[in-house]
Amino acid sequence: MNYNRFLNVTSLSRKPSPIRVLTGILQQAPxxxxxxxxxxxxxxxxxxxxxxxxxxxxxxxxxxxxLVQKALQYSATPGLSEMLDWIKMLQKNIHNPPTLTSTDENQKLDMLVIPGSQDGLCKAFEAMISKKDNVLIEIPSYSGTLAIVKPIGSYYIGVDSDEHGLIPGKLKEALSKWSPEESKNPNSDIPKLLYCIPNGGNPTGHSLTLQRKEEIYRICQDYDLFLIEDDPYYYLQYDQPYIPSFLSMDVDGRVLRFDSFSKLLSSGMRVGVVTGPKAIVNRIALHMQASVMHTSGISQVLMFKVLENMGLEGFKDHVKTVANFYKSQRDACIKAANKHLTGLVEWNVPNSGMFLWMKLMGVSDSFQLITEKAREKEVLFVPGNAFMLDSEKPCPYVRASFSESSPEDMDKAFQRLAEVLIEAKNN
Known part of the structure; x- marks a missing residue:
């Protein structure tokens, strides 16, 4: 892997902060x-x-x-040693990445504690995308990611997804104007980066099958694509065993994986993890040295103590409990949708995550209906254009989250949405 190929000029020009380096040395010093x-x-x-x-x-x-004193003081950028050690154990146990013991220092797996996966994603994109690059991105996609990438000024090529996640055939179609050999030409405009949310996608709730993951990874190998695996809903898969991650099949060191504790332990602590080849993870760490310096020490210590108290098996039990809760919420959401929205809305039943992606039938654009008419009925959803590359283009979709609402409130919400749609149809 030629990792310099995936990094832009700004990232390659970053140098270690002498003071940050000393902080790391002092943390390990006698x-x-x-x-x-x-x-x-x-x-x-x-x-x-x-x-x-x-x-x-x-x-x-x-x-x-x-440990309190450690948490209150400046610490090394990669993370407090206690937290890092626990994460390394977790990633090995759950994903067992093939490059974990690679003898290639650039390819060898590295991990970094980040202040939420959103911040890590931002730094990864800012390190890997240059203006006018062609970038492949799953559509519809997380609005937070779109907010990161759109201002960079690259050309974003949407890759469609369905109820089983990103469609490999659509990925091949998006790459059809280039040949795999062009990836070896430094002057080619062939895309170098693919972004996707493999489980419980935000906003769709869709998840990739193992067969699709294997096919997508092979396409990435053929075209030398680097894959950003944004997977905060991995542990919110409703059924066991979990579908293996891209990281678990990454024999080349071409996957950068983002995990988050926000959906599992606390969203306010802002603790996430990036795992991937050292050559790329190090670039994110250098950016952190120049910005946040390191993830909050107090957050890391609190998170570590909770995880330590749980132990690995306790953590596995906890995330199953979380997934089972969201599964029951999903069931209540679908029950309410069947009751009130049949004939008005189309949807696929999600098998992970916390979202229901709905297409309003007979409606070309959901924006006004959701931001005005639905609000007048005192019910809130997110219009689908928030998750599209072209947010100005009419979009008939709506995202509903079933994470917090009670079954009774979901029933009322969909009843109100049905009233909005019926009124719009009659007018």
Whole structure:
């Protein structure tokens, strides 16, 4: 893998921050080391002496004083060692990536604790996309990702998805104007990057089958595409066993995977993980050195202590509980949709995540209906144009989230939406 091919001039020009490097060195240095090199504040002036957290099962966790002090001080950019070690164990156990023990330093798997996967995605795109690049992106797609990539000024090629996720045939079709050999030509405008959400897609709720994943990976190999696997809903697959990740089949080191704890433990802590080849992960870390410096130490310590208390098997049990809850929410959502929206709306039943993607029948554009008429009925949805590359183009789709609403409220919401659609049809 020629990783420089996937990085832009700005990213390749980033150099390690000397102070950030020293912070990492100091974190691993013997206790007898005397440092007058850094700009760390004196911790004796921090007004926090201790931290404890109460879990929903009644357990109280008192965090060790040395770990509290670690959390309150500047730390190395990759993450606190305790959190990193736990994540490495988790990724090996769940995905067992083929490149985990690669002897190629650039290809060898690396991990980075990031302040939410959104921030990591932003830094990855800013490292890998240049103006006027051709970039392949699953459509419809997460609005947060579109907000990142659109201002860069590249040419985005939408790859359609259906109820089984991104369609391999559509990916081949999008690449049909180029031959695989062109990937070896540095002057070619052939796309170098593919972005997709493989499980419980936001907004569609769709998930890739294993067969499609294998086919997509082979296409990426043929055209030397780098694949960004944005997978915050991996553990929200309703059925076991989990469909293997792209990372788990990545023999080349061409997958950059984003995981998030937001849907599982806490969204406000802002803790995510990026896993991928060291040559790419390091570029994101260098960007972090120049921006946030590192993910919140307190957030990392709180997250680590919760995970440590659970243990690996406890974590697996917890995420199954979370997935089962969303499955029951999905069932209630579909029940309400069948009751009120049959004949007015079309949808596919999601098998993971927390979203229902609906096509309004006989409606060319959902925007006004949802942002005006539905709000007048006191019900909120997201119009589908928010998830399209061309947000000005009419779109008949709507995204509904079933994560928080009770079954009773979902029933009322779809009844109100039905009233809006019937009124619009009659007018």
């Amino acid at each position: 206790p007898s080391t005397i440092s007058m090199a850094g700009g760390r504040p004196n911790p004796s002036l921090f007004p926090i002496n201790g931290v404890s957290i109460s879990l929903s099962n009644g357990t109280k966790l008192d965090i060790e004083p040395n």
